[in-house]
Amino acid sequence: MSGISQIFGKELTRVFRDRKMIFSIFLLPVIIMIGIMTLVSHLSSSAQEDVKAHNSIVYIQNAPAGFEEFIKTVDKNCEIFAVNDWDSAKEMIKNGDADLLIEFPEDFVNMVSGYHAGDVVPQIKTYYNPSEDYSSAAYEAISTGALEVYRQALLSQRVDDMASLSVFTVNSDNPDMIIQDEEKAGGKMLGMMLPYFVTILLFAGAMGIGTDMVAGEKERGTMASLLVSPVKRSSIVLGKVFALMTISGVSSVIYVGAMVAFMPQMMGQGGLGLNLTLNSKQIAMLAALLISIAFLYSAIIVLFSVFAKTVKEASSYVMPVYMLILVLGITTMFTTKAPQEWSYMVPIYNTSLTLQGILTQEVTMMHYGMTLGITLVLGAVLVGVIAKAFESEKVMAI
């Protein structure tokens, strides 16, 4: 098969020698992704900081003596006001000018201290606005925090042994509450995201270059010089498809590498908190599958480019395919049921499923083999179709 390596080499040279191309294919998408993710996490964490820094504004109706102290124990910076006009206080909550409104019954202290079995239990009402971040935070801290502390304090005045009232507690001292296989959990998380990213990356990385490699060459009139040379049509096709595979592979490796390296930056301090370790069998399975996916995607892109006269036309053919692949990727991301047997027969969809399965260690060898086989066979069939199309003078427009 002489000619394949020359054509492969030429296509790679074209890309790797051109600084502008290296930048736009390999670096720009990574920079954009890291930039956006960093910005998003920065904005959300600074929004959190802002909420923390804010002094809650609390209005209290009929506040019993000493209640302020309890609020100050959970939120020492909060500003407390007495309600003068009930309606305007409510209005302030609605507008976001105040964060929390607490309403005590008028003779709350007497009701509590003079309580006898059978009396009406006094009720404290709190009002807040869930669409305001400050208000929600104040509700969390004060309504569920401070009031509970206050209740305990009042209770202890009434009962000597508080513990006798508890009956039981739930998880008050149990740091090992969460039981999960860290590896499987990491796999689940990544298994959900990875097939999706891989599809985007492998396809997107090959799209621009692939259309230029074939439709662009037709448009520029440079394809014909290869067609009058004694290389087989199939060698031309394979040379180009392999070059495209390499380029999309390199770009996705850079992309994934950057994602891992910049994960802390992008996710803020917390991170995912999940670690993933792959064993060598998983790595081998992943590598073989990813290579075969890159092969299939490259063949698809070249196929559509062959039938286009210009790069523009080719892009408009390839775009819907890209959309379809994105949708299939998303579908696997949100499927929780165990996949049906036949889904491993559906090209492209099965690769997402299997990628997921390898990471969660749930894929069987049978399914893996089926997916790999179908992907490679379909890729080879497409290469055959492309080579046939190369024979056609109508398609090549020469």
Next chain:
Amino acid sequence: MIQIKGLTKIYKLNKKQMKESKTTNPMKTAVDDLSLTAKPGEIYGLLGPNGAGKTTTLRCISTIIKPTKGEIYVSGHEVQKEPEKVRGKIGFLTGDIKLDPQFSVDYMFNFFGRIHNIPEEKLKARKEELFSYFEIKDFSHKKIKELSTGMAQKAAIAVCLVHDPEIVIFDEPTNGLDVVTARSVTDYLKKLKNEGKLVIISTHVMSEAEKICDRIGIIIDGSKVAEGNLEEILHETNTGDLEDAFFELYRNKKGGK
């Protein structure tokens, strides 16, 4: 040796092409039952007006397009049966086949040399010979897109001759070249002929055909109306120069309709 036997090429026109050529007939016969033989050691010229079918004929010989009817043998290989063998024997140059604009002349020369499986040593020697003959050395490191029309044409000629083909097919070889460059190209074609190669060119320039072609085939509307060396054609048409002969044949063909 090139033998064309009863070549017919019919293009199927799409709607846009039909509109452009103001016809409702979707079939366009570009070459109509054409036969000819060209032998090693001669320059054969296809002479004809615009749209006569010259380029179409040369493309059929070069396996770029397929004949609708008829057979073409190139060094004994039939173009439809053994296209790869034919491609190995020929060097084909036409205005609409271009070299990759992002690459240097050097790179393209080496690339096609390797495509043709030429050993490195021989490739070096070929490069030395062709680059110095066409005075390419000064700009061989430049990208094709930075070259002038003439420079690019010279580069294209050198690249298409990299494998020292025994048959050279040039579609309008001097098109767009100044007289100096045009002369160096036609001189090189003569040199090839003297080395025993077969050169077949197309042209609509009478003086070029007169000066360099050993035999001329005149094509009008896809069919051959005369063939032979200059003397034979002038004798046959009873005229004094090729232009008069051409018009005589043109009138006969068009008037006969």
